[in-house]
Amino acid sequence: MKIAVLSGKGGTGKTFVSVNLAVATQNATYIDCDVEEPNGHLFLKPEHIQANPVHTLLPDFNTDKCTGCRKCVDFCRFNALAFIKGKPKVFPEICHSCGGCVLVCPAGAVAEHGHPVGRIEHGAFGDVSVVTGVLNLGEASAVPVIRAALAEGLTGERHTVIDCPPGSGCPVLESVSASDYCVLVAEPTAFGLHNLQMVVEMVRLLKKSCGIVINKMEDPYEPLEGFCRQSGIRVLCRIPYSETLAKLNAAAQIAYEHDESSRVLFDTLLQRIEAEVKL
Amino acid sequence: MIIAIPVNENNAEPSICVSFGRAPWFLFHNTVTDETQIIKNPAANAEGGAGIKAAQFVVDHTANVLITVRGGENAAEVLLAADIQIYKAQGRTARENLSAFTEGKLEKLESFHAGFHHKQ
Numbered sequence: 586m587k588i589a590v591l592s593g594k595g596g597t598g599k600t601f602v603s604v605n606l607a608v609a610t611q612n613a614t615y616i617d618c619d620v621e622e623p624n625g626h627l628f629l630k631p632e633h634i635q636a637n638p639v640h641t642l643l644p645d646f647n648t649d650k651c652t653g654c655r656k657c658v659d660f661c662r663f664n665a666l667a668f669i670k671g672k673p674k675v676f677p678e679i680c681h682s683c684g685g686c687v688l689v690c691p692a693g694a695v696a697e698h699g700h701p702v703g704r705i706e707h708g709a710f711g712d713v714s715v716v717t718g719v720l721n722l723g724e725a726s727a728v729p730v731i732r733a734a735l736a737e738g739l740t741g742e743r744h745t746v747i748d749c750p751p752g753s754g755c756p757v758l759e760s761v762s763a764s765d766y767c768v769l770v771a772e773p774t775a776f777g778l779h780n781l782q783m784v785v786e787m788v789r790l791l792k793k794s795c796g797i798v799i800n801k802m803e804d805p806y807e808p809l810e811g812f813c814r815q816s817g818i819r820v821l822c823r824i825p826y827s828e829t830l831a832k833l834n835a836a837a838q839i840a841y842e843h844d845e846s847s848r849v850l851f852d853t854l855l856q857r858i859e860a861e862v863k864l
Numbered sequence: 865m866i867i868a869i870p871v872n873e874n875n876a877e878p879s880i881c882v883s884f885g886r887a888p889w890f891l892f893h894n895t896v897t898d899e900t901q902i903i904k905n906p907a908a909n910a911e912g913g914a915g916i917k918a919a920q921f922v923v924d925h926t927a928n929v930l931i932t933v934r935g936g937e938n939a940a941e942v943l944l945a946a947d948i949q950i951y952k953a954q955g956r957t958a959r960e961n962l963s964a965f966t967e968g969k970l971e972k973l974e975s976f977h978a979g980f981h982h983k984q
Contacts, residue, residue, distance in 0.1 A: 658920070664913025667920050667942045674945070676938050679913045 586862050587745045589764035589793075593780025595751035597772040598800035598824070601834060603748035604628040605841045606768075606858075609851040610746065612712050616738035618760035619750040620703060620718035620730040627837045631708025631715035639718075639733040640699035641726075642682045646673050650694035657686035657695060678725040703730040705737050714743065727756040739763055753780075753787045761788065766862045767795035768821065773806030781809070785816060796821040796861055798854065819861065822854045865895045867965065868927035868948075869958045870918075874902045878958050884935040885914035891958050892925050895966075915939035922948065931961045931970065940976040 590603045600617075604625055607615035617623040644657075644666075657673055658666045665679035666686060673686075677700065687695045703720040718734030720727050727750065739745060749760040761767060767788045771781040781797070788795045797813055802823045813820050824830070830847065833840050840847035870887030871878035881887035888908050893900045903925070907917035915935065919942035922930055930943060933953045943950055951970040953961050964970050 661913075662911070664907070664910055664917040664920075667916050667923075667945075669923060669942060669945045674942070676913070676916055676941075679916065679938070 586766070586859065587739065587747065587764045588766050588768055588858060589747040589749055589761045590768045590770060591749035591757055591761060591784055592751060592770040593753055593784040594772060594777050597770045597777060599751070599770050600625050600628070600748055601840070602768060602770050602798055602800065603746050604839060605847065605851045606855060607713050607746040608839055608841045609855045610744045612743060614714040614716060614738050614743045614745045615748065616734050616745060617717045617748045618731045618734055618756070619748055620720040620727045620734065621750065623717045623719055625748050626706070626715060626717050628839050629710040629713055629715045631706070631710050631717070634706050634708035636704050636706045638701050639703045639705060639730050641702050641729045642684065642697040643677055643680055643700045644675050644686045645696045645698055647694045647696065648672055650692045652692050654691065656689045656691065660685050660689045682729070705730070705733050707737055714738070728759050731756055731759045735760070735763055753783045757784070757787065758791070761791060761793060764793060766858060767793045768798055768858065769795055770798045770800050771809060773799055773802055773809050775808070778806070778809045778812060782812065785818065794861060794864070796858065799823045801826040821857045822850060824850065865929065866925065866927045867893045867895065867929045867931060867962065868922045868925065869893070869931045869953070869961060870905070871902065871958050878902065879956050880933060880953050880958055880961060882933045884932045884939055885918040887918070890921065892927065893962055913938070916942055919943050929965070931965060932973065935973065935976050937976045937978055
């Protein structure tokens with residue numbers, strides 16, 4: 586079972602739900618795909634970390650061999666190549682490392698070199714296997730690091746919790762793509778609802794089944810409750826807005842291990858997700 | 865000398881387009897022959913890298929000067945590498961800007977934005 590946890594809006598509690606689900610699940614793998622600022626490791630404090638670099642490929646042009654035919658420039662649908670004064674030039678941030686320029690060059694003038702964009706850290710926290718994607722500062726695209734984190738973590742039959750980045754763009758699509766089920770964490774605010782609607786649209790586009798977790802709940806926020814009823818998406822659980830949880834989170838403690846009501850809540854959430862996945 | 869200007873319309877009095885990479889048309893004015901032509905910008909609907917592609921388009925039309933409201937860093941890198949001089953547009957129409965350039969009233973565009981892709 587591979588569960589993706591996402592929210593659209595940042596700060597709704599994706600990591601909170603993810604780390605507690607990972608601990609509630611026996612022998613789970615936790616993958617932090619929020620590679621721009623991964624923070625799951627603050628809670629699941631992994632030991633025996635092995636780190637491996639992530640590279641993307643960028644083209645190199647051999648100007649002696651280049652005949653100036655421009656086939657590479659014309660081929661690049663991302664417009665990552667320009668042709669100036671008879672020579673091709675690459676814009677690394679625009680390049681998607683597709684390798685097309687290498688293939689279309691009739692003169693064999695294009696080679697590729699690895700460009701470091703981040704790293705994958707793999708460690709263990711009790712029986713939880715913790716995989717963290719870390720994007721280098723200043724890199725434009727998170728997708729290559731997310732792809733590498735998923736490749737590292739999605740091995741064998743272990744239950745997996747994928748902690749997704751905020752938003753509903755390419756990095757989230759990549760993070761969600763391999764999941765069986767999506768847990769949408771929603772905040773009972775106008776902003777939270779707006780972004781929930783965006784991720785609902787996205788998971789439906791990907792034909793993923795999903796359920797909603799309302800976090801930081803006080804009184805029911807009627808627009809959100811109404812949206813849940815109308816969309817027919819099940820509300821899996823409601824996590825109270827509580828000082829106890831806030832203090833545990835601020836101290837980087839795992840609520841499941843220190844708070845009895847949270848233990849019951851996440852065990853129930855896990856059972857409901859398992860039942861939904863079997864449907 | 866060939867002067868390139870991003871414009872909104874293909875007519876006799878086109879207005880200058882605030883976007884460089886995604887301008888629908890480019891006006892090219894040849895100061896030697898006094899000929900003006902307006903050509904569709906192939907980068908207008910590009911998924912990404914529109915600035916680079918539009919800059920390439922300007923380079924391929926052997927422009928010496930670009931007059932634009934603004935431009936991105938990547939586009940500027942292409943244009944400057946091809947020794948194209950970039951001037952900051954003033955006023956509303958291409959014609960006003962061509963006159964202002966001829967009279968030496970336009971200033972060089974020195975700052976370029978980091979791009980709007982994936983930005984809100």
